[in-house]
Amino acid sequence: MNKPGLISLAGGLPNAAYFPFASVTGEILVPDSFPLKTNSEESSLSWFWKLFSRSDKEKTATFTVGKYPKHSGDLALESALQYGMASGQPKLQEVIHEFVEKVYKPDYGNWATLVHTGNTAGWATVVQTILNPGDGVIVSEWTYPSAIGAMQPYGSIPVPVGMDSEGMSSISLRKTLAEWDESARGMSRPHVMYTVPIGQNPTGTTMGIQRKKEIYDICVEYDIIIVEDDPYYFLQEGKYVPKSERVSETELDDEAFIASLAPSYLKVDYQGRVIRLDTFSKTVCPGARLGWFTCNPMFAERLERATETSAQAPCGFTQVYVTSLLLNWRYAGYIRWLKALGLQYKQRRDYFLDCFAEEFHLQPSTSMQDTAGATMYYASLKPKRTFIPLSEKDTAFSKPLFSLVAPSSGMFVWLTLYFEDHPSFSTMGYKALEVKLWTEIAEAGVLFAPGAIFSPIPVEDDTPGNGHFRVSFSNSNPEELKKAVTVFGAVLRKFVRE
Amino acid sequence: MNKPGLISLAGGLPNAAYFPFASVTGEILVPDSFPLKTNSEESSLSWFWKLFSRSDKEKTATFTVGKYPKHSGDLALESALQYGMASGQPKLQEVIHEFVEKVYKPDYGNWATLVHTGNTAGWATVVQTILNPGDGVIVSEWTYPSAIGAMQPYGSIPVPVGMDSEGMSSISLRKTLAEWDESARGMSRPHVMYTVPIGQNPTGTTMGIQRKKEIYDICVEYDIIIVEDDPYYFLQEGKYVPKSERVSETELDDEAFIASLAPSYLKVDYQGRVIRLDTFSKTVCPGARLGWFTCNPMFAERLERATETSAQAPCGFTQVYVTSLLLNWRYAGYIRWLKALGLQYKQRRDYFLDCFAEEFHLQPSTSMQDTAGATMYYASLKPKRTFIPLSEKDTAFSKPLFSLVAPSSGMFVWLTLYFEDHPSFSTMGYKALEVKLWTEIAEAGVLFAPGAIFSPIPVEDDTPGNGHFRVSFSNSNPEELKKAVTVFGAVLRKFVRE
Incomplete structure (x- = not known):
């Protein structure tokens, strides 16, 4: 990094000879480790058997990175494990830049990328950089809790806007901004938005291009910076x-x-x-603690300065491993990996929703078929141990107990629970009933994420609304997914009759 | 992490089968890679030749960590590369806890440790956690600039106190606190101190136990939390x-x-x-981006919560590598490594100061021989190309141009430059002269760190004082160190006569 011939005694760098790592080696899966298509003839569990037969059939490649580079520009521990620039290893920067250009195709020329240590840390850096204490931030009415948690130490205030089955509602956004009453709100109109448009956490919605254009135009009109947190981008599972x-x-x-x-x-x-x-957490592994910003160069420069006084730079080992992986796979290999990964999640999503369809009677909503392909289903109990089609008059069973949005991306199924008919609804309210049901499910051996934690503003006992659960299909095996839905059904049957 | 039998669909975790790393391998140096003693008969460059003959003689060991553990409790990528707790891998926690207990010997029983991503990030987390905007922080009059930079976004205000050759002065600290005038200062008396007591950055001082006791007692009296940033602890080089x-x-x-x-x-x-x-940056490598807090369990719990909404956890690769290294070496091996590392820095320090003694006439200060072994030297020019002892009457050469503190720990030599006799002193002042001299040295091919950047409060053009440079001996090779001092001498000769 120094000019040739310049002797720098300015920094506080240990000599690389004192790094106790002579070399590191990685054994990596090949890009075509998972299949690119499913066969409807095959078992719907093929994704699962493929996973668990891995140990015999796994095809791998290896790379080794030594302390000193063989050729100029090579990755080497000498520089990767040294104090480095917040912008990261040059090779990694190149790989990321190529990826953004080819995949996201930004609409202006001089965009910049800058590595960070994961999207939550990246968001915290954005908050630190572009917000002042007391500033509002536009968020969805259901939001990733750590994004809200990251704002709190900086005194930023969440301003929730309504959602529909495509995520944040442009109508609700415009209304919020147009009707902004500074004195009633006690703060100026917000100039920053935080949004998870794909595989929205927790609701699982996917926002299409038309909605994004509508929201973008409103943000132009009201001068709002859009922070797009998009960890689930390659987990687009379709309808x-x-x-x-x-x-x-x-x-x-x-x-x-x-x-x-x-x-x-x-x-x-x-x-x-x-x-x-962007993050490598869902496409490579969460422990990489590596991702990147894409933004205009002025913002990138400010974010880089803020990084220098906190994380300083992503971990050198992760830069070596992720960069070597991507150089080994090349762009085409990584795209191959991402295609297959998306299919894995699609199969998981399908299997999990199939479990719901077996346990409950699912009735698609006619009004909520959105353009991005998500469908909302109303779920009612099936008559126990029979599979006779429900008569429309059989009100004891046809009344929906909850709805679910069949997600077209991400890891989560969002359940909206209808508690109005519960015997204790008038005395307990929905929040206490959500906690009660969550506890009963947990006591039966299944952990769902309770809906209230995803509210960006505090939920009071007497706040009107419905109960919610966020349920993940990303990690468990099929028996667990099946059992979880069965347990939920059994607990719910008991719960509604209490 | 789940209860046996509990099915968790609460988190958003990818399945480990989708992590593209089948195994990682590290080739590490053995703990006795560097010698434990020097022989005065040997060349003073033995540390250097040892480094650069390494490629032939390097003795290494290897470890491999696979995706799934062979035995319960083993390190495995399945968990290390997954989302993890902010507290880090259990094996790493154990190693750190043992180390703190045996080496630092805390004076109370229920202290806790918590991993972080390096001391600068750790300090930023502390600032976020225990300070409110507008709070003052006691710092030394010369301080690591990134520590000040990390405070700024949180609105914390540095309150410098005086230093002597042992670092922060207990007399100056007491005076600052006792005479605190809330209305004149515009803020309450500070309740937090940031300090680098060993190898102080930038001044290279070392604080002994007596001074620490004095400062600690004052902190008890005024209820001040001491944040001890101690990256150079094992670089204690002695007098x-x-x-x-x-x-x-x-x-x-x-x-x-x-x-x-x-x-x-x-x-x-x-x-x-x-x-x-604590950090592994100086004892293992900076790219590890790994260190830890040691503090009371209440503070540790708060710091852990703050970590969850920012870094979330240190990188999984670094946890695997540093933990495997330390498990391979065991406690005794790591201590062996640290002993030899300290000796390497001692030899570097000695060689670098020897270069100064060759280029300049160094006169030890009789008044500044502190208990921790640092000595201040006044440096004057030697008559060019002669080695005749200076006569006391030869005022042209005997007048000190700068002083240096021969550090007893750390990586830095701190130079105080006396500009009073410079022809332009009355018109330019010391700050502009510092910049001018720094620029001339840089143009001659040597980069020092300019002193002004280490002032925690802005230095104005007319602030009275002396110029300073921080000069590092940690990374360059002997020819570079020698040449840097020679260049500095040549530039200085010209500079004082301009």
Whole structure:
């Protein structure tokens, strides 16, 4: 990093000879480790058997990175394990830049990327950099709790706007901003938005290009910076098709695959008002603690300065491992990996919703079929141990107990619980009933995430509303997913009759 | 982490089968890679030749960590690369706890440790957790700039106190607190102190136990939390002995070695008011981005919560590598490594100061021989190209141009520049002269760190004072160190006559 011939005694750098690592080696999976299509003839559990037969069949490649580079520009521990610039290893910067250009296709020329240590830390850095204490931040009415938690130490105040099955509502956003009453609110109109547009956490919604354009235009009008936290971008699973109607997947070439994904806000950002947060947590592994910002160069410079007085730079080992992985796979290999990964999550999503369809009677909502392909289902109890189709008059069972949005991306199914008919509703209210039901499910051996934690503003005992659960299908095995839904059904049957 | 039999669908965890790393391998140096004693017969460059002959003689060991554990409790990528608790891998926690207990010997029982991503990030987390905007923080009059930078976004205000050759002055501290005038200062008396007591950055001072006790007692009296940032703890080099008087090192056993080190504030902390920051940056490598807090369990719990909404946890790769290294070496091996590392820095320090003694006439200050072994030298020019002892009457050369504190720990030599006799002193002042001299040295090919950046409060053009440079001997090779001092001498000769 020094000029040739310049002797720097300015820094406080240990000599690399004192780094006790002579070399590091990684054994990595090959990009085509998971299949690109499903066969409807095969068991719907093929994704699962593939996972658990891995130990015999796993195909791997290896790389080794030594302390000193063999060729100029090579990754080497000498520099990767040294104090480094907050912008990260040059090779990693190149790989990320190529990826953003080819996949997200930003709408202006001089965008910049900057590595960070994961989207939550990235968001905290944004908050520290562009917000003043007491500033409001536009968020969705249901939001990732750590994003709210990261704002609190900086005195930023969440301003929730309404959602529909495509995520944040442009109508609700415009209304919130147009009707902003500074004195009633006790703060100025917000100039920053935090949003998870794909696989929205917790509701599982996917926002299409049309909605993004509407929201972007409103943000231009009201001068709002959009912070797009998009960890689930490559977990776009498409519309849920009930098991009986499902057909084999068709394989897409790389360009068709990228075109099939709901685009990033970067694609419509002609003014440089989007700060996009990408992470390797869902596509490589969460322990990498590595991701990046894509934004205009002025924002990138400020974020880099803020990084220098906190994380300083992402861990050198993770830079070595993720960079070596991506250099080994190359762009095409990583796209191959991402395609197959998306399919894995699609199969998980399908299997999990199939479990719900077996346990409950699911009735698609006719009004909430959104453009991005999510469908809302009303769920009612099936008559126990019979499979006779429900008569419309059989009100004891046809009344929906909850609804679920069949997600078209991400890891989560969002349940909205209808407690109005519960015997204790008038005395307990929905919040206490949510806690009660959550506890009963947990006592029966299944942990759901309680809905109240995803509210960006405190939920009071007498706040009107419905109960919610966020339920993840990302990690458990099929028996666990099946059992969880069965347990939920059994607890719910008991719960509604209490 | 789940109860046996409990099915958790609450989190958003990817399945470990999707982590593309099958195994990682590290080739590590053995603990006795560097010698434990020097021989005065040997060249003073033996540390250097040892480094650069490494490629042939390096003795290494290897470890491999696979995706799934062979035995319960083993390190495994399945958990290390997953979302993890902010407290880190259990094996790493154990290693750190044992180390703190044996080396720092805290003065109370229920102290806790918590991993962080490096001392600067750790300090930023402390600021976020225990300070409110507008709160003052006691710092030394010369302070690590990133520590000040980390405070700024939180609105914390540095309150500098005076230093002597042992670091922060207890007299100046008491005076600052006793005379605190809330209305004149515009803020309450501070309740937090930030201090680098060993190898102080930038001044290179070392604080002994007596001074620490004095400062601790004042902090008890005024209810101040001490944040001890101690990255250079194992770089305790002892008193500088001029080359002609130097004798061979004696080898210390482990207990004698630990007893020979200036103790941590933890050793005198009977009230739990110390938050100690340790890092692997100087003892393993900076790219590890790994360190830990040692503090009372109440503070640890708050720091853990703050970590959850920012870094979340240190990188999984670094946890695997540092933990495996320390498990491989065991406690005794790590102590062996640290002993030898300290000796390497001692030899570097000695060589660098020898270069100064060759280039300049160094006169030890009789008044500043402190208890921790640092000595201040006044440096004047030697008559060019002659080695005739200076006559006391030869005022042209005997007048000191700068002083240096021969550090007894750390990486830095701190120069205080006396500009009063410079022809432009009355018109330019010391700050502009510092910049001018720094620029001339840089243009001659040597980078020093300019002193003004280490002032925690802004230095104005007309602030009275002396110029300063911080000069590091930690990373360069002997030719570079020698050349840097020679260049400095040549530039200085020209500078004083301009």
